[in-house]
Amino acid sequence: MGIIGGGQLARMAQPPAINLGITLSVLAEADDASAAQVVPSSPVGEHTDTERVREFARGVDVVTFDHEHVPAEVLAALESDGVVLHPSPAALAHAQDKLRMRRRLTDLGIPCPAWAAVHDAAELEAFAAEHGWPVVLKTPRGGYDGKGVRLVRSADEAADWLGRADADGLLAEEAVDFRRELAVLLARSPSGQAAVWPVVETVQTEGICTEVLAPAPGLDPDLAARLSEAGLRIAGELGVTGVLAVEVFETRAPDGQPTYVVNELAMRPHNSGHWTIDGSVTSQFEQHLRAVLDLPLGDPSPRDRWTVMANVLGGDFPDLYPAYRHLMARDPGLKIHLYGKDVRPGRKIGHVDVSGSDLPELRERAQHAADYLQGVVTE
Ligand SMILES: Nc1ncnc2c1ncn2[C@@H]1O[C@H](COP(=O)(O)OP(=O)(O)OP(=O)(O)O)[C@@H](O)[C@H]1O
Numbered sequence: 001m002g003i004i005g006g007g008q009l010a011r012m013a014q015p016p017a018i019n020l021g022i023t024l025s026v027l028a029e030a031d032d033a034s035a036a037q038v039v040p041s042s043p044v045g046e047h048t049d050t051e052r053v054r055e056f057a058r059g060v061d062v063v064t065f066d067h068e069h070v071p072a073e074v075l076a077a078l079e080s081d082g083v084v085l086h087p088s089p090a091a092l093a094h095a096q097d098k099l100r101m102r103r104r105l106t107d108l109g110i111p112c113p114a115w116a117a118v119h120d121a122a123e124l125e126a127f128a129a130e131h132g133w134p135v136v137l138k139t140p141r142g143g144y145d146g147k148g149v150r151l152v153r154s155a156d157e158a159a160d161w162l163g164r165a166d167a168d169g170l171l172a173e174e175a176v177d178f179r180r181e182l183a184v185l186l187a188r189s190p191s192g193q194a195a196v197w198p199v200v201e202t203v204q205t206e207g208i209c210t211e212v213l214a215p216a217p218g219l220d221p222d223l224a225a226r227l228s229e230a231g232l233r234i235a236g237e238l239g240v241t242g243v244l245a246v247e248v249f250e251t252r253a254p255d256g257q258p259t260y261v262v263n264e265l266a267m268r269p270h271n272s273g274h275w276t277i278d279g280s281v282t283s284q285f286e287q288h289l290r291a292v293l294d295l296p297l298g299d300p301s302p303r304d305r306w307t308v309m310a311n312v313l314g315g316d317f318p319d320l321y322p323a324y325r326h327l328m329a330r331d332p333g334l335k336i337h338l339y340g341k342d343v344r345p346g347r348k349i350g351h352v353d354v355s356g357s358d359l360p361e362l363r364e365r366a367q368h369a370a371d372y373l374q375g376v377v378t379e
């Protein structure tokens with residue numbers, strides 16, 4: 001199996017690939033990329049270089065992705081070469097382009113925030129006249145970890161982005177007054193089998209996911225069922241193969257009942273699913289491999305009442321290993337995952353998982369471990 005992109009998602013696919021006897025090959029950004037450190041076959045090449053990607057694809061049976069940034073023209077070249085791609089370029093387009101995603105979900109009747117494509121100040125002001133300031137402005141392509149998302153209070157504040165927007169324009173959305181953020185994670189295979197994990201709560205700090213609670217505490221069972229159904233429907237309608245993450249805002253209907261709007265889609269293993277490595281019978285990385293190879297899917301049941309995941313972001317200390325020695329001694333139940341990435345402030349460099357029956361205690365342990373690795377706390 002070939003994976004385009006050598007980040008931590010490709011890296012975390014290697015343990016289940018080893019267990020299942022699947023040989024991975026990664027087209028990596030650099031020979032010391034996160035996945036290249038652990039996958040023996042990791043040729044270096046740019047995902048934007050059509051000839052390089054074609055050559056890489058010739059050496060594998062099936063191609064999947066570590067990120068959604070492979071350009072449409074590169075994907076089209078692979079398709080015309082007859083390369084098997086999961087997800088397909090037609091499905092992936094909805095995770096690559098937020099305007100396209102909004103159009104399609106709206107056509108399917110999936111609840112979304114109020115939105116419009118805006119090309120200039122007048123269109124942005126017209127949208128705000130209807131939905132109010134502030135407006136959430138997004139670049140349709142290329143965003144991640146909140147880059148490409150901005151809250152603007154006037155058209156003036158958005159002038160720089162509007163000036164640089166291409167013919168498609170920018171995505172303007174109402175600023176949703178959500179109760180919390182949730183994520184629906186599932187996998188779908190080319191033959192149409194699907195398996196859904198329990199809906200989780202995700203906590204973002206400055207646009208970056210910092211904590212995941214699995215399952216989402218206190219989630220209304222009816223809303224949980226509607227969300228899983230919506231996720232399955234999106235996967236089926238868009239023809240998604242592999243793992244699909246649906247990021248959701250939990251809101252209140254006018255009658256006070258819990259309801260939701262969809263934020264965005266990701267068609268690959270997702271940060272909201274890192275808890276599954278230690279907390280589910282089948283991890284999202286194993287499930288992605290099974291789905292991409294059209295093998296029967298694994299059991300997505302949780303192993304414990306609760307699993308909490310906390311992301312480790314780069315802090316002031318370049319050397320993480322003295323900290324983890326202390327953490328292992330302090331909390332033997334803690335599962336530490338480091339991605340082999342250089343420490344840079346705010347960069348996702350690892351995560352911790354902890355499972356059990358006492359949610360507040362698990363949150364405290366996970367947060368302490370993440371803070372300690374980041375150097376935010378020293379005891
Ligand atoms: N319409 C909205 N109303 C309120 N908050 C929003 C809205 N859209 C996005 N946000 C906030 O900004 C965060 C990042 O937005 P989004 O998920 O669209 O960006 P991204 O950079 O693609 O994210 P990711 O880190 O998932 O790749 C969301 O998780 C949410 O906290």
Ligand SMILES: [Mg+2]
Binds near residue numbers: 247263
């Ligand atoms: Mg997001």
